[in-house]
Amino acid sequence: MRSRTIGLLGLGTVGQALVSIIQEVHPDLHVAKALVRDVNRHRTIDIPMTTRPEEILFDPEIDLVVEVTGGRELPRQWITQALAANKDVVTANKEVMAYYGSELLAAARQSGRQLRYEAAVAGGVPILDALTHHLSVVPLRRIDGVLNGTCNFILSQMEHGASYTEALAEAQRLGYAEADPTADVGGDDTARKVLLLAQLGFHLEAAIESVDTVGITGVTAHHLARLETFHLGLRLVGSAIWDKDSLSLRVAPTVYRVPHPFLDLEGPDNAIRVVSQAGAFWFQGPGAGGYATATSVISDIFRIRTHNGSLNPPPPGHYPIRQATSRYVCFTHDPDQSLPLGLPGELQRLGSYAIVAPGFSQEALDEYGLCQFLWGEET
Numbered sequence: 001m002r003s004r005t006i007g008l009l010g011l012g013t014v015g016q017a018l019v020s021i022i023q024e025v026h027p028d029l030h031v032a033k034a035l036v037r038d039v040n041r042h043r044t045i046d047i048p049m050t051t052r053p054e055e056i057l058f059d060p061e062i063d064l065v066v067e068v069t070g071g072r073e074l075p076r077q078w079i080t081q082a083l084a085a086n087k088d089v090v091t092a093n094k095e096v097m098a099y100y101g102s103e104l105l106a107a108a109r110q111s112g113r114q115l116r117y118e119a120a121v122a123g124g125v126p127i128l129d130a131l132t133h134h135l136s137v138v139p140l141r142r143i144d145g146v147l148n149g150t151c152n153f154i155l156s157q158m159e160h161g162a163s164y165t166e167a168l169a170e171a172q173r174l175g176y177a178e179a180d181p182t183a184d185v186g187g188d189d190t191a192r193k194v195l196l197l198a199q200l201g202f203h204l205e206a207a208i209e210s211v212d213t214v215g216i217t218g219v220t221a222h223h224l225a226r227l228e229t230f231h232l233g234l235r236l237v238g239s240a241i242w243d244k245d246s247l248s249l250r251v252a253p254t255v256y257r258v259p260h261p262f263l264d265l266e267g268p269d270n271a272i273r274v275v276s277q278a279g280a281f282w283f284q285g286p287g288a289g290g291y292a293t294a295t296s297v298i299s300d301i302f303r304i305r306t307h308n309g310s311l312n313p314p315p316p317g318h319y320p321i322r323q324a325t326s327r328y329v330c331f332t333h334d335p336d337q338s339l340p341l342g343l344p345g346e347l348q349r350l351g352s353y354a355i356v357a358p359g360f361s362q363e364a365l366d367e368y369g370l371c372q373f374l375w376g377e378e379t
């Protein structure tokens, strides 16, 4: 294996962890320089820095670029330039891959370089590698994932009685949530990751807009307390579901019976269940954090170095995207009120709640004084 000279775009949480792991245990890798916004900012490690991307992208000594800045348009431009300059690229950036992945992977194929992005989904959990290699030999039925640690933390705080606003403020205080948490709580972050999982698992070409996305902003502590009385719990779940000849992609607050592995996730850990013709496979581990994320980045660097497979998916199929046929858990807002008789579409009445299909319109919900959440299990 030949040694690699790495140019780093970004020296924040992931970038600094990456450099410190490389300096500690991988002397055969060399990080030549890092792109930052502010060279005077305090860092935990000491390497040459620049604010000029071209010093990395066009340096002939650098043969591998790692992009860990975040955002969309600039990383798109930098990754394209790096591939065109004959450099392999590793990124941890789910946003750029969800919006421009097809274009960037095509650019990688055209230039004969590799573009890998294991860290973009579930941080340190090697799920993309598993989908690309081990699980690619068997048809998949569905992929479900709890993929956002911020939402896990907020929901578990609300289960302990905090309001949504209090839980979000605590998440921000502890550094679990960004100052602008919209992408996390609104479900967009999970949608990006589900799209990347579906692209590899189902060889899918689809735009991010095809993921039907609902976040957790409408969930209240009252909902969670009511669910608890039914021995149910809720997490934000992203799903890609194959049915006969079409696929549905969605993100929604989803209810499971206690105990369930998804309900145990209270912080940065992520979990993914891949259901295939060979059975269900579970993956769980740290979905965020500098060290865990950097581990996936280094694993990608090793894969590139040994020419050991690629995350470039095979040519995509053009599957119809459909609305999922879903079942919902339905219950009254008021614990003293029982479920009305004759619910439209009722499937299964279980004491004080029912599992119904399809979901009610907002008008019907209001008329019956009901709330509903997606039911995550097969009925």
Ligand SMILES: NC(=O)c1ccc[n+]([C@@H]2O[C@H](COP(=O)([O-])OP(=O)(O)OC[C@H]3O[C@@H](n4cnc5c(N)ncnc54)[C@H](OP(=O)(O)O)[C@@H]3O)[C@@H](O)[C@H]2O)c1
Pocket (backbone or CB within 6 Å): 009, 010, 011, 012, 013, 014, 015, 035, 036, 037, 038, 039, 041, 051, 067, 068, 069, 070, 071, 074, 092, 093, 094, 119, 120, 123, 287, 288, 289, 290, 293
């Ligand atoms: N943190 C995690 O746990 C985690 C997990 C999975 C994936 N990721 C992904 O990894 C990427 C990096 O995340 P992070 O947490 O390390 O971010 P971060 O701590 O905010 O670091 C970003 C770095 O990029 C630099 N940067 C940003 N915009 C720049 C620009 N326009 N020009 C030059 N430098 C720029 C910043 O420079 P300054 O330091 O000078 O500001 C900083 O060093 C993101 O795509 C994120 O989604 C992160």
